[in-house]
Amino acid sequence: AASPHPDIDEVLVTADEIAAKIRELAARVDADYAGREILLVGVLKGAVMVMADLSRALSVPLTMEFMAVSSYGSSTSSSGVVRILKDLDRSIEGRDVLVVEDIIDSGLTLSWLLKNLRSRGPASLEVLALFRKPEAITVDVDVRYVGFDIPSAFVVGYGLDYSEYYRTLPFVGTLTPDAIERGAPD
Ligand code: PRP
Ligand code: MN
Ligand code: MG
DSSP: OOOSSTTEEEEEEOHHHHHHHHHHHHHHHHHHTTTSOEEEEEEETTTHHHHHHHHHHOOSOEEEEEEEEEEOSOSSOOOSOEEEEEOOSSOOTTOEEEEEEEEESSSHHHHHHHHHHHTTOOSEEEEEEEEEOGGGGGSOOOOSEEEEEOOSSOEEBTTBOBTTBSTTOSSEEEEOHHHHHHOSOO
C-alpha cells in the first residue's frame, strides 16, 4: 500500500486497528473494574490520544488526571533518569488508579513512575499501555493491559513524537531516513 504520509516509511498499526484495540481494552477494563470508579492517570504528552479515546470507550465512572514527566535522554531513547514536570493535582490515596501510557520502550519511565505513585497509597495501581517494545520486558514492570507488542524500530503517530512532531498522525509507523535526518516534517 502507498504511504499515507510523505515522511512515513511503513505503517505498523493502522487507525482502524488502533480503534478496535481500544474498544477491546475498554471492555476488559470495564469488566475488571465493575462497581468501582477509576482514576485514569495519563502521562503527558504521548498518552493524550489514548486517554481521549480510551476514556470515551469506557463505561465505568472515571475521572482523569495528568502527569508530565521527562526522561532526560536523547530524542529517540530514554535514560531512566526521570523528573516531574507536572504533578497530579490531587491525592490518589485510596483510589483505583489506572496509569495510561502510549508506549513502553525501555520501561524505565514507567518503572520510576509506578514506584512514585505506589508511595502515595492508592487502593490499586495498574497500567494500560497501547504499545510495548520487546526491550520493556527486561525491566520489571507489571503491565496489566497491553495493546500491541511492536518491533524495536523508532515509531511515530497516535501520540508518539519525533522532536514533538507527528503526534497527530492517526496511525503508527516508522519514519523515512530522510525525515529522521530533517528532524521535522517537510
Ligand atoms: C515516551 C513515551 C513514554 C516513554 C517510554 O515519552 O510516551 O512515556 O517515552 O519510554 P521508556 O519506556 O524507555 O521510558 P517521552 O519521554 O518521549 O515524552 P512525551 O510523552 O512527551 O513524548
Ligand atoms: Mn511519554
Ligand atoms: Mg516523546
